[in-house]
Amino acid sequence: MQTTKGVVIAAKGRMEVRDDCPLPDEPCPTGAFIRPLIWSPCTSDAHLCATGCEALPYLLGKAVGHEMCGEIVRVGSDVHDFKVGDRVIVDAVMPVWRSLEAQDGNAKNRSDNMYWGVDYPDRGGSFVETYYIRDADMNLARIPEGVTLDQAIMIPDMMCTAFEGVSQAGIGYGESVAIIGVGPVGLMALAASVLRGAGRVAVVGSRKICFDRARQLGATEVYDYHEEGYLERMLADNGKPFDAVIVCGGSENSIDEGLRILKNGGTLVNMSAYFGDKMIAIDPADWGFGYGDKTIKGVGCGGGRLLMERMAALIANGRVDPSILITQRFHGMDSVPEAMDLFLEHDRDMIKPVIYND
């Protein structure tokens, strides 16, 4: 077993660059080694750091990160579709394709106890000098011509979460959509709603930079949740309850608020993760007393090569440009902790930072 340099959570609230992250001597036959070209930190990385990996203690001291694109530096003997030198996107969630869950159409939920995918927990994330992936043919996607690194890095989590979620919302052409929480995933959910044929798309947030980007991506109305009565105004402006509601932020109350502005027969898709002790409380009246045919879905980030190839096809064919999310750019692994601090400090001008490995 060799070692590689990586960014680890050293203690509650503290990240460090270390050089003793474990790396096998060689990849397994279906595996590959990848040298990162670009990383992007995620709220969930920051949350892990801030809580000292309270929820997942075995991650303490291990490398963080699940949003990375890189270059293949070594492949196992049984890798067919990739070769050394290929520039690739690495998925954040790595489904187990040889599993009964996969046969059930639910490969990404292979593990009941996963944090991010199944490869992550036992060996750490991708903010390392050399990253090892166990099934290259199934979990990597080549970065196609015309797609920049800045665009590609938004695929593994931002797009694979938002587009997966919105695809489950049952949005029909011209329907109205409300998006609660308009950070990076919410903004991609907005783009995904427009690319699903939504008519009116109203977003709820509070930061000016997010509202600006939302308007660029096709939001027709923006609402600040600090202003009292914003839910009532949303309903009044829309003229009727929304056909679909997407929750990408907020709190444990957001589900209930979303149901309140959702039509009977409509679908609410949640993409937020809830890790605390707080219960998600739903007022029966907001849920049609239990019989209003309002559907609630909690959708997780999708994974696998095909999904990433399709996200890349959206970019390559000019349907969406996710690099609009990038607000800060850093260079070198040593700047990762600084980038992560943006999250911990709730920087109001940040949507997504990226770090180039140069």
Place this chain on the structure above:
Amino acid sequence: MQTTKGVVIAAKGRMEVRDDCPLPDEPCPTGAFIRPLIWSPCTSDAHLCATGCEALPYLLGKAVGHEMCGEIVRVGSDVHDFKVGDRVIVDAVMPVWRSLEAQDGNAKNRSDNMYWGVDYPDRGGSFVETYYIRDADMNLARIPEGVTLDQAIMIPDMMCTAFEGVSQAGIGYGESVAIIGVGPVGLMALAASVLRGAGRVAVVGSRKICFDRARQLGATEVYDYHEEGYLERMLADNGKPFDAVIVCGGSENSIDEGLRILKNGGTLVNMSAYFGDKMIAIDPADWGFGYGDKTIKGVGCGGGRLLMERMAALIANGRVDPSILITQRFHGMDSVPEAMDLFLEHDRDMIKPVIYND
């Protein structure tokens, strides 16, 4: 405006037979008058009575009831498919077919504030001597040859609720289903699960008579919720989380309990109504932390002629016999209050009573 005899909620906890229930002098062109042949009271009638129509005060003093089959005694000039003398099933929920909700595939949810259908609130229910229905061609179904009154009376609510709900659960052939609450709707949900191709069907209840009927209808396991750890035992016996969960009773906690035994990627269908002040509280861990792809649906009773004709076709072709639910038989309108008391007294040997109008 003439009057007709009917069973009304006179005060909190008290039903009375009165003879001053309003009835138009003649039906509108698409309407019909129906003389009831059989009624069945529902928990929700009893709940209205017990609370003195607290939630829907305008129903006080009006006729109750929404489960009725009868004989047509008069038809409007624009009724095409029914004639005097036809024996018909009357739907409990009367969708508004000329509505944007109907164009949206959601006719039954025409009114956001309905209790039972749209015809009910403003003029009372069907426990009357002569019942008036406004759109006969769309809301009545002929009782086909070979279907008894005892069977037909279980269609408007018991079957139209249970089969509508289970049809939304996404049950695949051979999948495992858990049914929480095994009263009359739960028992029909069990029959509906078997007729959807379920393999194992485990039911949760407490009363012997319900367990007996459940076994007759195809339940493979029964669990008493008074026994501690029954959810854990259900999981252990099934060997894995359930593919689908149906909630037909219990309390505001039942949704959370159902989610706890549901697989990631599975669907929970709720058919219970929640009218109180209590919140429905969901532990994030039971819901896959919000990203386990567990879907929650709250499905209401279906209505309309076609649905009832299809339920009747199930009976006529020998696929199900819902008269298995009937535990008590009464005669004459005057016995309705007595039948209703069975609910208020939580009679442990009662599943569904019926009253013949003879």
Place this chain on the structure above:
Amino acid sequence: MQTTKGVVIAAKGRMEVRDDCPLPDEPCPTGAFIRPLIWSPCTSDAHLCATGCEALPYLLGKAVGHEMCGEIVRVGSDVHDFKVGDRVIVDAVMPVWRSLEAQDGNAKNRSDNMYWGVDYPDRGGSFVETYYIRDADMNLARIPEGVTLDQAIMIPDMMCTAFEGVSQAGIGYGESVAIIGVGPVGLMALAASVLRGAGRVAVVGSRKICFDRARQLGATEVYDYHEEGYLERMLADNGKPFDAVIVCGGSENSIDEGLRILKNGGTLVNMSAYFGDKMIAIDPADWGFGYGDKTIKGVGCGGGRLLMERMAALIANGRVDPSILITQRFHGMDSVPEAMDLFLEHDRDMIKPVIYND
């Protein structure tokens, strides 16, 4: 019974403006009279004319046309949502909402023998001075602010056919779509595919003007069916079979050709009408020998107010501009026959003509 001026098919290949088209003295309670502001002729009108209404002889001598927007000049006593002076879109297909077909989710297919909707056959089309519609609340949509007449007139058939069809194709984000036939419906199907999240969209046609518009609407490749081997080239360029295929033109062979370039497990949606004696012939090998899970759908134009409101919402919110289809503009009812001749002469520079009623 009064009369109104209208454009009728006088004989095989000949249209005439006449002044004896029947019009009731007043609308029924739910009906309305509409004064057209703009019309657009359709290939099917031209086909009817060219064949002398061979397939539907009862239409001979009756007014043609089903694409019209106008102003309400009179409403029945039971019309709630529209008033005199409202500018409205009239649907091409008028579903019967009080029908068992509607209860079956299939209102538009009320009549097994319809040509265009159910109101059309017995009383002629909308190329008249005063048009009578029987159910205004269910079949009209107000033209919203910001939507021009040129845009609105493309809704009743071009958009309601194309978006209805594409919504049935099961297109996922980033998937590849092939569109065979890129006339006006094909071009709208292209817009609908992009607004469903398609990545690559390849179109097949032959006319330069259509190819130009296709590129503007987001086509990534265009293929001329006159060039030998174009299907093979499509497959080669796409790198694999298409995820979905849309047929909007061509001949009885187009279904088979579409299946040949469709992936196993994919869906082909047909929006062409086939009226001749020719059989649609499918080579088993192209259809995966019958067991390749290739689905074939033949989808008809959608109707009803809600669908048109949603199409208008797409335009009003800037998602699509269907007026891009308009290539010729005429004025006055007398110019309709001239506009129709464009179809009969297969004008290579025509996509859709419109006629303003001024």
Place this chain on the structure above:
Amino acid sequence: MQTTKGVVIAAKGRMEVRDDCPLPDEPCPTGAFIRPLIWSPCTSDAHLCATGCEALPYLLGKAVGHEMCGEIVRVGSDVHDFKVGDRVIVDAVMPVWRSLEAQDGNAKNRSDNMYWGVDYPDRGGSFVETYYIRDADMNLARIPEGVTLDQAIMIPDMMCTAFEGVSQAGIGYGESVAIIGVGPVGLMALAASVLRGAGRVAVVGSRKICFDRARQLGATEVYDYHEEGYLERMLADNGKPFDAVIVCGGSENSIDEGLRILKNGGTLVNMSAYFGDKMIAIDPADWGFGYGDKTIKGVGCGGGRLLMERMAALIANGRVDPSILITQRFHGMDSVPEAMDLFLEHDRDMIKPVIYND
């Protein structure tokens, strides 16, 4: 490479038992060796024999057969869920789970040119003394307690084809279904329709033994296709077009006939394979002129462990007994050719023969 005894197609119309079928010296890490306990020949085996493997010449001289249950005699080092001595069902179609097709939800269609699954073509079928399977954990299902060999052997193809197909037909509770072709797959499709909640199920065939079994399995009407006008009578008896049509036999004309009796908006599922030169010809009028919303699906046999486990759960829980299909029983591999002759001779008393390996 060792060899094993097996039944091969020696020449057009001639099967032979040979002892030189190839077998690897040991299974790969995820593989297993299985000793058959029971086989069942399939029409497609007979068809291969009758045509001398014309369509798939590389199968000449190789072992036939894809319906087998057996006992595991050896497992690879990486098999986790099975051990020597386990009695298992082997799937007829072996999907490639590590494939982009699997990520696309279409694992069974991994190969565009497959006959039966992906393992079959290059190494022959399972009518051998020792059968080698490459991915045991994903393609075997344990025979559960209470399920007999006679029942289990009907799972790999008869049930996995019929239930997979019917699950795609969109059958709702109480709907009417027509099944064209009532051989073994048609009979299982009938059982599957009843277990999907069908009301009326009408079957078309010609043999008395099949009609008898059909009535036992819940058919409400049977029609002999030799009697003129049987399609018209089916429509008349049903009172309206069928909600769904299943094609499990007949000829290239059966699709068109099925469409003729299918409602607009309904689905026809085909499970027949078409290998000849004959085109499948559809009369546009029968298909609603291309716009009647009639859907045509050509569904292939499903594969994989989970599907077989679910089929076994249906049997184990008493929902269906597929051994009702068995009409002839043979013993020993040497009797396979005799069993196969039943097909070639079109024995009118045969539905499915089985051969015990004893």
